[in-house]
Amino acid sequence: MRIGALGQVTGVDPETIRYYERIGLLPAPTRRANGYRAYGPAHLERLAFIRHCRALDMPLADVQRLLHLLDHPLDDCQDVDRLIDTHLAHVQGKLQSLQALARQLEQLRGRCHGQHATAECGIMHELVAAAQGENCVCHGSSVQAPLKNMWRPESQTG
Amino acid sequence: MRIGALGQVTGVDPETIRYYERIGLLPAPTRRANGYRAYGPAHLERLAFIRHCRALDMPLADVQRLLHLLDHPLDDCQDVDRLIDTHLAHVQGKLQSLQALARQLEQLRGRCHGQHATAECGIMHELVAAAQGENCVCHGSSVQAPLKNMWRPESQTG
DNA sequence: TAAAAACCTTGTAGTCACTATATGGTCAAG
DNA sequence: CTTGACCATATAGTGACTACAAGGTTTTTA
Numbered sequence: 001m002r003i004g005a006l007g008q009v010t011g012v013d014p015e016t017i018r019y020y021e022r023i024g025l026l027p028a029p030t031r032r033a034n035g036y037r038a039y040g041p042a043h044l045e046r047l048a049f050i051r052h053c054r055a056l057d058m059p060l061a062d063v064q065r066l067l068h069l070l071d072h073p074l075d076d077c078q079d080v081d082r083l084i085d086t087h088l089a090h091v092q093g094k095l096q097s098l099q100a101l102a103r104q105l106e107q108l109r110g111r112c113h114g115q116h117a118t119a120e121c122g123i124m125h126e127l128v129a130a131a132q133g134e135n136c137v138c139h140g141s142s143v144q145a146p147l148k149n150m151w152r153p154e155s156q157t158g
Numbered sequence: 159m160r161i162g163a164l165g166q167v168t169g170v171d172p173e174t175i176r177y178y179e180r181i182g183l184l185p186a187p188t189r190r191a192n193g194y195r196a197y198g199p200a201h202l203e204r205l206a207f208i209r210h211c212r213a214l215d216m217p218l219a220d221v222q223r224l225l226h227l228l229d230h231p232l233d234d235c236q237d238v239d240r241l242i243d244t245h246l247a248h249v250q251g252k253l254q255s256l257q258a259l260a261r262q263l264e265q266l267r268g269r270c271h272g273q274h275a276t277a278e279c280g281i282m283h284e285l286v287a288a289a290q291g292e293n294c295v296c297h298g299s300s301v302q303a304p305l306k307n308m309w310r311p312e313s314q315t316g
Numbered sequence: 317t318a319a320a321a322a323c324c325t326t327g328t329a330g331t332c333a334c335t336a337t338a339t340g341g342t343c344a345a346g
Numbered sequence: 347c348t349t350g351a352c353c354a355t356a357t358a359g360t361g362a363c364t365a366c367a368a369g370g371t372t373t374t375t376a
Contacts, residue, residue, distance in 0.1 A: 004352065014353085019334065034342060036353055045286075052285060056266070057259055060333070066285065069276045077279035081270055084281055088263045095256045101215055102253055105246040108214070112239055118227045121235035123242055127210060127224065128203075162323065172324085177363060192371060194324055218362070 006039045010047045017047065025050060025064060058087055164197045168205045175205065183208060183222060216245055 007014040020026040026047060029037045046067065053063040062083055069075055111122030118124055165172040178184040184205060187195045204225070211221040220241055227233055269280030276282055 002353075013335085015336085016334065034353080036342085049285060054333090056263060066282075070282065070286070073275060073277035073282075075276050076273055077270060077276045077282065078273050080276060080279050080281050081267075084263065084267050084270075088260070088267055091256065091260050091263060095253070095260055098249065098253045098256060102246070102249050105214060105242065105249060109239075109242050109246055112235060112242075115234055115236050117231060118233050118235045118238060119231035121238050123238050124224075124228065124231075124235065127207060128228070160324075171364085173365080174363065192324080194371085
């Protein structure tokens, strides 16, 4: 099958398939007389595997490692477990921070109702407050340094 | 103050500050005789504002728009509201899909306990199942196309 | 006073996983 | 014979940095 068909079957853009080949994730297939790539079932299987891992948001480096383990099925599967554990921890961490972020944005959004000039907008005031080093609805205090007299010519930092 | 001090106060890497200047997010400061950048309070304020928006995971393009609104405080703040709303919706969408992803990975992880060869690993079997077009613990069926006879020489696609 | 460390400058390339564009060859249908 | 869909390559762009190279300056230390 040609690259377009493979792309349709797997749901992977042909450009992306070529990209996978370029970075060594998918083995280069044989070519026809006209130079077109000719894929077989092995390629389809491998690409579907890659696509599934990507759907699970695994980085391509991890996918590469899993493919290697697939090619060497006698190795200990602890490597697989560790990889999935690490990835899961990563995803969970991201989830936590995203939840906190959503809460912050919701609070921020609640600062403004109706229409008025930007100068009176609660959201803007809130965002600017952070630049002043005050406590904001979002973060405790993002700028802790004393903003006293760091404007002197040079080098007397205290 | 010099770029290092500004970076320390705001918690932004000097390389990043120069990057912000390059892309027009932070105005270019005056230079000293030796060519060093000399920042004033206005720069600090602006950079802290940027940093705060970035902490809220806003894209720099959005930050740019907010900065423009800051510079034109008489504009209607509806633009601010819309921007925050859009961003919040984006974050909430990402949150949803990340939650689904975490669930999927947890299920996948549960497929393997103890150590054995990769060939017997439940995780690997699960991942490979997707490549076979079967229903997996993660997705309904990621490959729906009939995998019958698409291996014929060429172009008779049915 | 000299050397070393820390800082600054510019420019360029690398990251990740694509995505888009340019330019041209191949093939089937009308 | 032309239109359109498909394929090929190479290159550059995305976002938001990060790292490096190769040099100049300032501060600290011995």
